[in-house]
Amino acid sequence: MIEVMKAFVKESPLNWSDVLQGPYYDEPIIQFASADDPLFEEYKSIIGPGHATPKELIERSFGSGTYNGGSVISIVLPIHESIRKANRQQKERASREWALLRTFGDEYFLKAARIHLTDYIINLGRLAAAPLDADWYGITSTDTGPISNWSERHVAYAAGLGTFSLNDGFISEKGIAIRLLSVVTDLQLPSDPRSAATHTGNCLLCSKGNCGVCITRCPVQAISKNGHDKIACMKFVYGQGSREWAAQSGGEATSGAGCGLCQTKVPCESRNPMRNAK
Numbered sequence: 001m002i003e004v005m006k007a008f009v010k011e012s013p014l015n016w017s018d019v020l021q022g023p024y025y026d027e028p029i030i031q032f033a034s035a036d037d038p039l040f041e042e043y044k045s046i047i048g049p050g051h052a053t054p055k056e057l058i059e060r061s062f063g064s065g066t067y068n069g070g071s072v073i074s075i076v077l078p079i080h081e082s083i084r085k086a087n088r089q090q091k092e093r094a095s096r097e098w099a100l101l102r103t104f105g106d107e108y109f110l111k112a113a114r115i116h117l118t119d120y121i122i123n124l125g126r127l128a129a130a131p132l133d134a135d136w137y138g139i140t141s142t143d144t145g146p147i148s149n150w151s152e153r154h155v156a157y158a159a160g161l162g163t164f165s166l167n168d169g170f171i172s173e174k175g176i177a178i179r180l181l182s183v184v185t186d187l188q189l190p191s192d193p194r195s196a197a198t199h200t201g202n203c204l205l206c207s208k209g210n211c212g213v214c215i216t217r218c219p220v221q222a223i224s225k226n227g228h229d230k231i232a233c234m235k236f237v238y239g240q241g242s243r244e245w246a247a248q249s250g251g252e253a254t255s256g257a258g259c260g261l262c263q264t265k266v267p268c269e270s271r272n273p274m275r276n277a278k
């Protein structure tokens with residue numbers, strides 16, 4: 001499974017930009033959580049009661065009584081250096097490269113990768129479904145910002161792939177400039193351990209109090225020592241100006257250009273800054 005997905009990322013034509021003459025993503029990190037991990041139930045209070053469990057996903061996809069345990073596969077896709085480098089130069093909005101990543105690397109490639117993995121498992125004669133492609137998947141607006149009913153970052157945390165940061169971003173061993181995807185299956189795969197002391201353990205500011213670079217990188221002051229203002233972030237990241245910039249850059253207006261300034265030119269851009277931190 002790990003080799004199948006590594007080969008897909010390496011060889012898929014969707015992970016290649018003719019405009020940028022390079023891939024969107026480098027080799028993925030792939031880990032597993034048990035579908036019965038109690039953390040998935042806890043997410044109903046941490047995120048909200050609507051956040052689905054792996055059991056609910058399997059039963060909604062394949063019918064009641066079909067759940068018999070299994071695993072959640074979570075994948076970190078590190079963003080290729082040329083795209084990160086281009087965004088490092090930016091001060092006010094996403095680079096053209098980051099905007100292209102948002103349409104083609106995010107919307108198109110992530111979906112293709114989820115389909116590739118679910119098809120592979122189904123062809124083994126087992127159950128598999130990607131929550132983000134389910135007909136019930138959705139994002140709800142709340143007073144503090146949008147919340148989805150399947151959070152790829154929380155799933156990655158459950159699979160031991162890293163932790164959250166001050167700005168809510170997920171910091172993996174390949175850093176914060178990443179994208180995430182997941183698939184639930186009835187295959188029993190070996191669960192990976194969670195080693196971080198807290199859910200923000202990989203963030204230098206949260207753990208050691210000596211960073212905060214993402215606060216100064218944010219072009220709309222949506223990040224402070226108190227955390228991340230999701231509504232201010234959302235208005236900028238997916239607002240009208242972002243849509244226009246996406247289209248001008250050669251992407252699709254409906255995807256927006258994203259931003260990612262808090263994910264580039266920061267100590268956690270492409271590594272876990274707490275590894276070897278004094």
Ligand code: B12
Binds near residue numbers: 147164170262
């Ligand atoms: C809605 C959404 C947004 C919203 C709201 C973000 C948010 N913080 O929730 C807005 C529009 C602001 C947004 C912006 C961006 N997004 Co967005 N977004 C999503 C989406 C669709 C759902 C996120 C969600 O529902 N989160 C649930 C809420 C509850 O999470 P939260 O508030 O962050 O969680 C906090 C608490 O739960 C808390 N917590 C409290 N107690 C505890 C205890 C435990 C044990 C744990 C684990 C956690 C916990 O920890 C968290 C951090 O404080 C996901 C895709 C998906 N379905 O997962 C992409 C996703 C999160 N976005 C992503 C990206 C890349 C971006 C942008 C960089 C834009 C861009 N593409 O250029 C910015 C970055 C903003 C930022 N600093 O996080 C990536 C994340 C990459 C990463 N390294 O984290 C995702 C996963 C998409 C993907 N497939 O890769 N996004």
